[in-house]
Amino acid sequence: MPMPSFPIYLLIEQQIKPIIEGKIIAEIKCEIYHKGKYSWHGDSFRNLDLIKNTKILYADSNFIVTDSDYIIEFGYFHGDLRYFENISDVNINPNKKSTSDGYVLTFCFDDDSCMTLVLYSWSTRFSVNKNTYNVDKITVIPKSQIEVTDDAVFTLEHFKNWLSERANMNIVENCSTVKGAFDIFNPVMSYILLISNIHPRTKTVRLSDAEIEKLYQNIKNIVNDYRSGVRVCEFNDVFGNSVAAKNDVVWMNSNMLGKPCPVCGTAIEFTPCAGTKMYFCPHCQVRK
Ligand SMILES: [Zn+2]
Numbered sequence: 001m002p003m004p005s006f007p008i009y010l011l012i013e014q015q016i017k018p019i020i021e022g023k024i025i026a027e028i029k030c031e032i033y034h035k036g037k038y039s040w041h042g043d044s045f046r047n048l049d050l051i052k053n054t055k056i057l058y059a060d061s062n063f064i065v066t067d068s069d070y071i072i073e074f075g076y077f078h079g080d081l082r083y084f085e086n087i088s089d090v091n092i093n094p095n096k097k098s099t100s101d102g103y104v105l106t107f108c109f110d111d112d113s114c115m116t117l118v119l120y121s122w123s124t125r126f127s128v129n130k131n132t133y134n135v136d137k138i139t140v141i142p143k144s145q146i147e148v149t150d151d152a153v154f155t156l157e158h159f160k161n162w163l164s165e166r167a168n169m170n171i172v173e174n175c176s177t178v179k180g181a182f183d184i185f186n187p188v189m190s191y192i193l194l195i196s197n198i199h200p201r202t203k204t205v206r207l208s209d210a211e212i213e214k215l216y217q218n219i220k221n222i223v224n225d226y227r228s229g230v231r232v233c234e235f236n237d238v239f240g241n242s243v244a245a246k247n248d249v250v251w252m253n254s255n256m257l258g259k260p261c262p263v264c265g266t267a268i269e270f271t272p273c274a275g276t277k278m279y280f281c282p283h284c285q286v287r288k
Contacts, residue, residue, distance in 0.1 A: 003123065004061075004078045005185035007226040008235045010149060012061040012081060015238045016115070019083060020059045024110035025051055025066065033094055034102030034120065041101055041119055047128035063141045065131055071141075075125035079236030080118040087114045091240075096120045115238075144183040148223050159216050163204050171207065171215075172200035173274045184219070188233075190252035190279055192218050194263065199287035200278040201271055206288045222249060252279040 004012070028048050047070065054066035061081070064072040074081075077096075084090050087108055094102060102120035109115075119126055133141060140150040146162055148154045162181075166174050174181050175189050182189070193200055196215040198207065207215075225231040225247075232246040250262045254277070258267050261281035270277040 003075045004235075005183050006148060006223070007188065007231070007233050008078055008185070009061040009143065009183065010226055011232065011235050011243070012238060016061060016081065016083060017059050019113075019238075020064075020107075020109070020115060021056055023113070024053065024055050025107055026053065026110045027106075027108040028052060029104075029106040029108065031104045031106070032101055033104055034097050036098055036100045036102065038100040040122075041103055041124075041126065044119075044126040045103075045105075045128075051128055057135045058138060058141070060141065062143055065133065065135055065138070065141075069131045070128050071131040071133065073125065073127050073129070074117055074119075075123070076117055076119060077121075077124065080124075081238055082116045082240055083238040084114050084116070086112050090114065090116060092116055092118065094118045094120065098122070144181065146182055148182050148184065148219060149227065154220070154223075156213065156216050160209075160212060163207075163212060167203075167205035169204055170201045170273060171198055171204050172278055174204055175215075175219075176274055176278075182219070185251075186276065187251035187253040187279070188222070188249060191249045191262075192222055194252060194261070194281055194284055197284055197286075199285040200280055201273055202288045254279070 028051065030045050030048065050068060051066050051070050051072060054068040056064055057067055058065040062074060082092060092104065094104060096102060096118065098121035100121055105117045105119065105126065107115040140147055142150065142153065146154055146158060163174055172193065176186055190200065196218045198211060198215060231248055232243065233248045234245040235243050237243050250256065256268045256279050257270060261268055261284060264281065264283050266281050266283040268279050269282055270279050
């Protein structure tokens, strides 16, 4: 699963895209900083030579496409993708340990700037593969089955079709990051379900067209708010700064348990679902 999830990936993308697209990857350094019990990451780095001296045609928070027709895909923890104006400024000291080896990858660009990526557990990923996207046409490389930031993909029709194929599943499973539906962070998706008046464990088949449209519109509105900068969530940016939230939605996570619902004031409860806990308002979100 790509990490981090929306809205953080969008904020990282907005920073990294304009600064590295068009640059030449002059060198890639792969350094091990922690020796763990397992070394599976080692295999991920086998094609590194194929992207040396290539130009970056497309970049976002999880993908880089180069003019040698290779695509670099990476998944990492929040704060572990960094950019430095000059390679001599690099000041990361990863102390993150796990059962697998820990690596720092440094992409050195032709203008002496660089990007570093820390990879250190089963959840982080890196690979270099043949590109299957048409670079002249791509605007967004999908990070999940329905890429919510791509207007051409996330249409009401596509959303309805996608749900109808999974009608017997709980709506939260169809919408949560757990099953890979959308790459929206669970606490943010739970807020969207709250304002849509949908209980997380409602069977998808029981939702009316009007409810599905309301859910779709709320996802769309929240996504657009983060895209346009109306909302910002707290995140660690690629320059190493902690960016403060602005008009952020209420993240419906364990911090909200027993606290008043942001809409009606009823105490927030949780329900076990999809291998985790989903936080909801028993007044606003009645299970159908
Ligand atoms: Zn409520």
